[in-house]
Amino acid sequence: MTAGSNPGLAAGPAVGSAGVPAIEFESVSFAYPEGTLVLREVSLRIEPGESVAIVGQNGSGKSTLVRHLNGLLRPSSGRVLLDGRDTRPLHVARLAGVVGLAFQNPDRQLFAGRVSAEVAFGPRNLGIRGSELEGRVRAALEEVGLADDSATNPYDLGYSRRKLLALASVLAMQTPILILDEPTTGQDARGVARVREIVARVAGGGRTVIAISHDMRFVAESFRRVVVMREGRVVLDGPPGVVFGEASWPELRAANLEPPLPAVVGARLGLRATPTDATLVAALVAVRPGGEPDDPKRPAPSLGS
Amino acid sequence: MSIRLALEGAGYRYAGAAEPALRNVSLQLLAGRVLGVVGPNESGKSTLCLVAAGLAPGVIGGRLDGSVRIDGQATTTMRPHEMAQRCGLLFENAATQLSHMTRTVFEEVSLGPCNLGMPPAEVVARVRWALGVVGIEALAGRDPTRLSGGQSQLVALASVLALRPGCLILDEPTSELDPGGTRLVALALARIARETGVAIMVVEHKTDVLAEIADEIVVMDRGAVAVAGPAATVLADPRLADLGVDAPARVRLERAVKASRLDWSAALAGALE
Secondary structure, three states: OOOOOOHHHOOOOOOOOOOOOOEEEEEEEEEOOOOOEEEEEEEEEEOOOOEEEEEEOOOOOHHHHHOOOOOOOOOOEEEEEEOOEEOOOOOHHHHOOOEEEEOOOHHHOOOOOOHHHHHHHHHHHOOOOHHHHHHHHHHHHHHHOOHHHOOOOHHHOOHHHHHHHHHHHHHOOOOOEEEEEOOOOOOOHHHHHHHHHHHHHHHHOOOEEEEEOOOHHHHHHHOOEEEEEEOOEEEEEEOHHHHOOHHHHHHHHHOOOOOOHHHHHHHHOOOOOOOOHHHHHHHHHHHOHHHOOOOOOOOOOOOOO | OOEEEEEEEEEEEOOOOOOOOEEEEEEEEEOOOEEEEEOOOOOOHHHHHHHHOOHHHHOOOOEEEEEEEEOOEEHHHOOHHHHHHHEEEEOOOHHHHOOOOOOOHHHHHHHHHHHOOOOHHHHHHHHHHHHHHOOOHHHOOOOHHHOOHHHHHHHHHHHHHOOOOOEEEEEOOOOOOOHHHHHHHHHHHHHHHHHHOOEEEEEOOOHHHHHHHOOEEEEEEOOEEEEEEEHHHHHOOOHHHHOOOOOOHHHHHHHHHHHOOOOOHHHHHHHHO
């Protein structure tokens, strides 16, 4: 499915129009009723097909920010636009067809008695029926590795698989914008690799993916753009090579973050922009120390886990 | 070194389940030591936590084979309040552990010590200590239902610490924490093990964390212990990758550079210091 072709939204915002950002936060502030100020004048433009990781200290406003995209929260001041349209007059049910949000805590999301029913709930609400619905449920379960569990009760799954089920439920809605709140929590190496592949596929298909994560390795390896939040503000915004580069370290540390180890090693060795294992090894190969002649036929070393 | 908690040939089957979730597990938690537990999804790590803390079968039913002893006493013979004082358990989904009955974080963390009938001065001292250990003194007056995921996890951990049990069973205590928070909690756990003699078992996917704080590590696979030994040995074990467990970043980088057959080893060793 391509961006903007969501069937439930003929009259709604169809994200993906040419030249218009998929998402725009315009000077958004948010305070809870008792006065805790969580977002302070956040401005961000995210284009269709971008993959963006939002990182930052616990309580820095990451989850609060993304909840403005599907109308769970509304800004105290400023505007949130999807495909150039202000979301303020749009109902949560309408936004659900555009923005799919997989919660941080799957137990706040799951409720059905069968895995397949859980995944069918979202697309059914968007008006999908019959073989199209079955196909979407099957594909989503396949993608997260739960195809064999379609008849299982969600609460008989362990926490890591409940997280994957919550992800499948959102994938099946095929929304133009996909938001994942800490998708790798509790996942083993294979689970993290699965999430990485899903991010690549969805963004590769022209849809917009935003993930909140504390896993800097996952962030550096899976996203083209990293946004760092601290105390309700965006303090860094750029590709992983820049955000995890040495010039950003003081700001990262102030946000309770640490650059991934390959970025640190690369900087100490005088290499530039090596946020991942693969980029570090490629940079090492490129400078060829020790005078050893390079064999152009030898493939660049690949990294195991 | 004294044994705080011991599993001997422990197996466990959930009520109604066809297959056991845990098979023939033997391990010991020693006073002042940290045991790390790693393994792929659904390998039995969380079940191991429930069994070690006596909740399975004590509270949730099911069938236990073998034995689980805390300070030499079988958990099956202990009352829930006895168990709570001897062995603290932090759930994987820590948010479900909060009471949703209190108005402030301070009150939330005081619930456990209050329920054990401690004098008020002792309760206050314990709550202050626990909040300090996990670095959330500033949240003391906040509404526990209005916290971020990571903050909730720290409150749940402080609540368990405030009971000052002899054993701590922690199921992914840093899963929702930022890197700075993860480091703070990890180092705090290692410190309280050393200083107070508490025996700690910690399930953790972040092997970088275990490399810093664990004395020993067990790798779970399909309900059984697949590999066990000193932390440094286990974390460098090539079988980890096949079991779906990431090696620490340092081990990965050293391997990658070795595989590249370039002469970077000396420089890399320096850069990793």
